[in-house]
Amino acid sequence: MTQQKAVIKNMDHLGLIAGMIDELKIKETIDDAIPSSSKSKNLSYGEATKAMILNGLGYVNKQLYLTPLFFKDKPLKRLFGRDVDSSWFNDDALGRTLDKLFEYGVSELYEKIASKAVKILNLRPSTIHLDSTSFHLDGKYPNQEMKRKGEKDYEPTPVFITQGYSRDHHPELNQVVLNLIVEHKAGIPAWMKPADGNQIDAEAFANIVKEHINSLRRRSANNTKTKVIADAALFSSKTMKEFKKNGMLFISRVPSKLKKAKEILRNHNEGEFIQLDENYQAIPYIVDYEGMRQKWVLYKSSYAKSKMDKTIKREYQEKEKQEMKLIEKLQRRRFFCEADAKEVLKEKTSKLECLTITEAKLISKPKYKTKGRPKSDAKPDYYEYYWVIDTKPNKGYIEQKQNQKSGLFILATNDMKLSEKELLDEYKSQQRIERGFRFLKSPEFLSDAMFLKNPKRIEAMLMIMTISLLVYAALEYRIRSELKNKNKTFPNQLGKPIQNPTARWVFENFFAIHLLILNNQEQIVGLEDKHRLILELLGGTYMGFYGINGGRGAE
Structure with a gap:
């Protein structure tokens, strides 16, 4: 045998x-x-x-x-x-x-899958994370407009592949955006929705909260309010109204461009900071925003400030080198008109940040068309002008940048029971969804997935x-x-x-x-x-x- x-x-x-x-x-x-x-x-x-x-x-x-x-x-x-x-x-x-x-x-089919998965795993999330990321693609993708089928029905239309704000640092490439809602305990995506490459997160997040409010609330535990955690894109007038209307809780970073945020960042009292741990200090505020009572907390991170200070000094040194090269090049340049020399000096030095000009002296040199040494009474045929420039470091640059990037940020919530430390810890759990995005973008995971050319299949x-x-x-x-x-x-x-x-x-x-x-x-x-x-x-x-x-x- x-x-x-x-x-x-x-x-x-x-x-x-x-x-x-x-x-x-x-x-x-x-x-x-x-x-x-x-x-x-x-x-x-x-x-x-x-x-x-x-x-x-x-x-x-x-x-x-x-x-x-x-x-x-x-x-x-x-x-x-x-x-x-x-x-x-x-x-x-x-x-x-x-x-x-x-x-x-x-999105509809994934919701069926995720709902069953959460139930089988015995997860009843009361806290969810909302965020978006982009995937860049090569090639051209023509826009496909929505075609009307009837009074209320429309053919499904794929996402619009186009350029937008690139989280992958490839602004020159087309992209598609993925919105995710992730369950807090296990980091399981509870909801997903592809979006156009030029999505504006602030508008998208407001629509997600509004349009999927019932879906979000169904995922919460019994008798527990749903809490949504997201970055500053969540914090908008429209979204706050939805949270208030539906009795939902939120945690979000406050955009620093808001008037109230600017006041706190600029006028806070350093002596009021409470030490939370070896890294973080905090000052709590009670704020009324869009008719909703909220707790805002100003945080100072010593680690972030130290890291930023090193980055600022490194950037300063690089920028100073570039500006020195500009000055040296300007001093080697010859001009044939005094007015032109002054105009160029003003144009080239107007954007100096790391160097301050202490003195700029315009030197004129007579020029003769005849060869050899000119006679003592000979008049120059024309003049050439050269700059001699003295500079000194702009010490205020580093101080200004450090004040702008001082390791300060503001978190907001309408969960008034949270302590300053609890609020910070819950916000930092947003890393769950960021970890998921890193997983999706790993080169070892479906590395060719975004080489598809059909927007529907993407x-x-x-x-x-x-x-x-x-x-x-x-x-x-x-x-x-x-x-x-x-x-x-x-x-x-x-x-x-x-x-x-x-x-x-x-x-x-x-x-x-x-x-x-x-x-x-x-x-x-x-x-x-x-x-x-x-x-x-x-x-x-x-x-x-x-x-x-x-x-x-x-x-």
Whole structure:
């Protein structure tokens, strides 16, 4: 009897991802909303979405975006629960899925997925974070105007890919904006909406609060007011009226351009600062804004001020060098008219900031057209003029910049029960959503996602990316919660026991786990005690993917 050739499939951390997708019923939610058609052939839209999430969280460090190559060496029957061929995951099948997601409405469908996920994870968030970020794109994207179908109905229109305020420091490129609402406890995106590349956050945030107020309130815990945390873009007259009208709480940074904010920043009494910790000091104020009683707190950060002072000095030194070069170039320049020399001096030195001119002397040199030494009584044919300029450092520049960037900022809330320290801590938790944005922009995560040329598919891809963030955050939350609940630990990069590993670190620890198939017998190889610990904490679904207490059928 001939022995069958051994087949090795790479499982790695994909079983964790597939397990969370199954636990949160993401595939079922999509298939219920968008039933498969004859065109979908081998894959349902839910399965195609699951494939894109697996690909996105695969961390392959290669540009294999949405091709069968990624799935060629994966244990597909275990991951998908049925016989699946890698050739099915082609551009046509996945492109059709993106089109269907867009046609259904990405925000509406994502809300169904997120609502179910929050319920399954037993999260009832009373605090949410609102923010936006931009993704830059290459190429040209023509605007597509909304077409009227009837009296009230409109065809769905994709986002407008255009230039706008770039958070990626690429103002020369077109971009699309993603608005996110993130749950406070686990950092799970509870709502998402793609937007035009030139979105103005202050206007957008006001509309989000107004249009999605009921959705936000449904996510809150019983008998608990929803609290929205966001940056200064949230703080507007329109938004404050909505919060007051609907009895919602907020925490926001106050825009420094507001008249009242300017007064506080300029006229506060240094002696009134209360020391909160080694870094922060605070002065509380009670303010009435748009008919709403609010607590404003002026904070001073010694760390931020120290950091800003170093930055200002470095900027001063660079700017001083540039201005010195300008003066030296001006002194080498020759002029043929005294008036021109004075005009150029005024123009070139009017914007000096780091140097002050103490004296500017215009020197005239006679010039003769004849060769050799001129006669003593000869009159010059013309004069050339040169500047001799003395300067000194403008010491007031650094002091002025330090006053402008003094480590001062103002936070506002209508939750009058919050102490100055509690208000600061809650605002700093906004890092949850910023961490999510960094995750979405990681070069190892769907690195080619924004190379799509169809605006509709770009909008759908933003939904796929957000679902991937949901799965990642949910896994991290479950792992950390179970470690604490069971009083277990997981080794960090230094081998020390911790209870709060990142999902990414757990993923890295699951690399080099394989499925060996020999003589129709399957065996998972590479499992260690630390892997079994995580799988046992997560439960039977996850253990099954790795062949613990039974697994999927033969490949």
